[in-house]
Amino acid sequence: MAPPKKRVSFHYGSKPGIILFLLPGVGVYTLFMLYPSLLSLYYSVLNWQGGPISVAPFVGLENFRQIAKDPYVIKALGNNLRMLALNWAFQLPISLLLAYVLSRLRRGISLYRFIFYIPVILPAATMALLWRFIFSGNSYGLLNNIFHRAGLENWIRPWLSGDGIVQWSTTFPGSWVGIGFFMVIFLAALVGIPDEYYEASAIDGANAWQQFIYVTIPNIRGVYVYGMILAVQGALGAFIYPLLMTKGGPLHLSETLISYSLYLLWEKKIWGYGSAVAAFSFLLGIVATALVWRLGRQRPTELL
Amino acid sequence: MSTDQVKITPPSMVPLEEPGLRAGPVNRVAYWRRRLEQIPLHTGLLLWGTLCIFPLLWVVLTSFKSTPELYSDPFGLPKILKWANYRDAWVFGRMGTYFVNSILVTALSTVLVLFLSSTSAFVLARFNFRFKGLIWTYVLFGFLIPHSILLIPLAIFTRTLGIYNQLWGLAIIYAAVGIPWNTFFLRAFMETIPKELEEAAILDGAGMWGVFWNVMIPLSQPALATMATFHILSAWSEYILALVLTGTTASRTLPVGISLLQGTFTSNEPGVAAGMVITIIPVVLAFALLQRYVIKGITAGAIKA
Numbered sequence: 001m002a003p004p005k006k007r008v009s010f011h012y013g014s015k016p017g018i019i020l021f022l023l024p025g026v027g028v029y030t031l032f033m034l035y036p037s038l039l040s041l042y043y044s045v046l047n048w049q050g051g052p053i054s055v056a057p058f059v060g061l062e063n064f065r066q067i068a069k070d071p072y073v074i075k076a077l078g079n080n081l082r083m084l085a086l087n088w089a090f091q092l093p094i095s096l097l098l099a100y101v102l103s104r105l106r107r108g109i110s111l112y113r114f115i116f117y118i119p120v121i122l123p124a125a126t127m128a129l130l131w132r133f134i135f136s137g138n139s140y141g142l143l144n145n146i147f148h149r150a151g152l153e154n155w156i157r158p159w160l161s162g163d164g165i166v167q168w169s170t171t172f173p174g175s176w177v178g179i180g181f182f183m184v185i186f187l188a189a190l191v192g193i194p195d196e197y198y199e200a201s202a203i204d205g206a207n208a209w210q211q212f213i214y215v216t217i218p219n220i221r222g223v224y225v226y227g228m229i230l231a232v233q234g235a236l237g238a239f240i241y242p243l244l245m246t247k248g249g250p251l252h253l254s255e256t257l258i259s260y261s262l263y264l265l266w267e268k269k270i271w272g273y274g275s276a277v278a279a280f281s282f283l284l285g286i287v288a289t290a291l292v293w294r295l296g297r298q299r300p301t302e303l304l
Numbered sequence: 305m306s307t308d309q310v311k312i313t314p315p316s317m318v319p320l321e322e323p324g325l326r327a328g329p330v331n332r333v334a335y336w337r338r339r340l341e342q343i344p345l346h347t348g349l350l351l352w353g354t355l356c357i358f359p360l361l362w363v364v365l366t367s368f369k370s371t372p373e374l375y376s377d378p379f380g381l382p383k384i385l386k387w388a389n390y391r392d393a394w395v396f397g398r399m400g401t402y403f404v405n406s407i408l409v410t411a412l413s414t415v416l417v418l419f420l421s422s423t424s425a426f427v428l429a430r431f432n433f434r435f436k437g438l439i440w441t442y443v444l445f446g447f448l449i450p451h452s453i454l455l456i457p458l459a460i461f462t463r464t465l466g467i468y469n470q471l472w473g474l475a476i477i478y479a480a481v482g483i484p485w486n487t488f489f490l491r492a493f494m495e496t497i498p499k500e501l502e503e504a505a506i507l508d509g510a511g512m513w514g515v516f517w518n519v520m521i522p523l524s525q526p527a528l529a530t531m532a533t534f535h536i537l538s539a540w541s542e543y544i545l546a547l548v549l550t551g552t553t554a555s556r557t558l559p560v561g562i563s564l565l566q567g568t569f570t571s572n573e574p575g576v577a578a579g580m581v582i583t584i585i586p587v588v589l590a591f592a593l594l595q596r597y598v599i600k601g602i603t604a605g606a607i608k609a
Contacts, residue, residue: 032481116352123543126559133362145378185602
């Protein structure tokens with residue numbers, strides 16, 4: 001709750017006033033976000049297997065050297081990249097397509113937008129259980145039931161246990177859920193394109209497809225690059241679907257970097273190395289974000 | 305408050321305009337072509353809408369079935385509505401406790417994050433002082449910090465402070481991780497508020513707090529509503545921090561509770577489904593009521609970026 005209203009002795013814009021106003025927000029942020037994140041980086045250079053931190057030896061970058069040799073990390077990273085591929089090749093294009101179709105509607109936009117956004121706002125923990133029902137190998141497994149009824153018996157798969165399948169079943173839901181979010185962003189950008197651009201191109205004889213390529217795409221490029229960055233962060237930070245659908249299994253096949261670090265931290269109590277895996281994912285995210293941002297800023301004149 | 309105060313709307317908060325008919329129909333043929341063009345569009349969108357909604361309706365349906373009914377015919381309608389599943393989830397699954405906890409944490413952390421962010425945002429929007437740029441960068445750095453690297457340090461640190469397994473402790477953490485985004489958004493909004501009203505208040509003898517509380521906060525209401533909506537939705541759904549920072553049934557929240565239900569209700573899938581419906585209904589209702597704030601918030605974030 002806000003503090004009680006009181007007479008303030010310091011005048012508007014005075015130095016103590018500024019400090020007092022900044023202190024609560026910056027202080028809480030420092031204490032519970034910045035400081036713990038630095039601590040985490042510190043833990044990642046320790047050989048800490050639970051127990052008191054004071055006896056955990058400093059090992060420098062040894063944990064990171066171990067990451068490069070850990071076959072589970074390689075597999076987990078593969079799943080993060082799988083999700084990135086899904087995000088870029090499926091999530092963002094579908095979002096843009098839906099937004100484009102919505103922008104051409106004459107009525108019903110808000111109703112569709114409402115429905116498409118529902119998966120985004122539902123708790124991910126609930127959605128993960130829902131996807132377990134969908135992919136379940138039990139007699140109620142939704143997807144296999146649908147295939148069975150449609151006479152597509154040879155499409156039936158062990159979605160949550162098969163190698164080469166479970167990796168997709170645990171990355172797809174996270175990617176699918178984000179579509180509503182990106183659709184809203186893209187829709188706002190599409191609606192913001194002035195009608196005159198379309199009218200001018202129509203006078204020049206452009207058809208709908210040419211309009212999309214030469215008017216729509218260049219005008220939403222900035223927002224699309226922003227979407228690509230968010231999709232990278234989403235892919236590298238993903239963990240909740242593997243964690244709650246398969247616990248990263250079977251045999252760590254569907255693990256992502258973060259779910260694997262959670263396994264190391266909570267099941268194995270290897271706090272030093274587990275923190276290093278989380279830090280690795282964090283640093284990777286920063287590098288990837290910077291990279292996409294740089295590439296996105298360059299004008300791809302040769303592309304259009 | 306006079307009406308011209310209410311109308312202050314910065315560019316980022318301009319409501320989405322619904323794209324209607326672009327140019328008036330030139331002739332009858334063009335008019336009908338445009339109308340017919342809408343049919344395939346609606347067909348595609350309805351298909352996608354079904355994909356979004358069907359699984360949820362299936363969960364609702366399942367939540368009223370008995371276990372044998374689910375196993376024998378997962379798509380069939382229940383013969384009788386088995387409300388006992390809801391009692392199972394609410395009482396034996398402790399979803400009732402988790403529900404109340406979720407409401408408390410969400411409400412408290414929303415009030416906290418708005419207070420903590422708006423005070424900083426006000427100062428950053430209005431005054432020039434030394435290290436302002438540095439402090440700004442420092443706060444925005446929080447955008448880059450994923451929650452997953454905070455877990456171990458927070459699990460230890462909250463125990464040291466004695467706020468581990470406390471609902472208000474969890475609320476503070478939720479507020480803390482919301483500060484960068486909320487401060488960013490509120491500062492941008494406050495910068496668009498004209499200074500005349502503040503000046504009038506200062507002439508009337510208002511101090512810094514008076515200006516903030518009686519002028520800035522009322523004028524920032526649209527932005528505060530947007531931020532509150534976002535925070536409510538994300539706090540309600542948050543899973544991993546709640547899992548790590550609470551340890552007993554008495555202080556678990558709904559997302560953690562629903563994932564535990566799955567373990568305790570083996571071969572009672574309808575009971576799990578009932579639990580899922582309990583987590584879903586409040587967010588869908590809240591979203592239906594607050595939809596415009598959500599849309600505004602995401603859109604503004606994207607355009608600023």
